[in-house]
Amino acid sequence: MANKFLSNIELDAGLIDSTNSTGSSAQILSSTGSGVKWIDRPVESFTTVTKALNTFTIDLSANNNFLLNASGTFYIGLTNRSTSVGQSGTIVINNTAATSGQALPTYMYTPEGATIDWVNTSGAISIISYIVFEENKVLCNYVGNFQ
8 A cells, every 4th residue: 555645745866756766857746657757747738818808818727728719809827937947948829710818917018018019911920929927028029921
């Protein structure tokens, strides 16, 4: 029978998996069914975000990479910033029709505080790369009109 820990566990050395390995940087533990094994972190796909009341509300705890299928007027908002400090990723904006992107929230910072000149044509694809520097400072860079 396995031992149960009813309080915190503090480690002063590596955590050994069922193959006697301590793994390497950025690896995660995965169950094999009969033990655990260090594996490479899976590659993230894109989480599609649905627009509600003209706003794409992106839950940063859901993924690192997001897809916005945009049409008409839209705003972007980010939730769970406080628990996502250090996270970086990409927001892909796929214009499925003509769009009108609006100003980013004040916590999303662009280089030199520039206002985004959104590419609004139907069929255009643009990206926002981001890193959550602090809860109220998400550093962003917009690149528009990939062809």
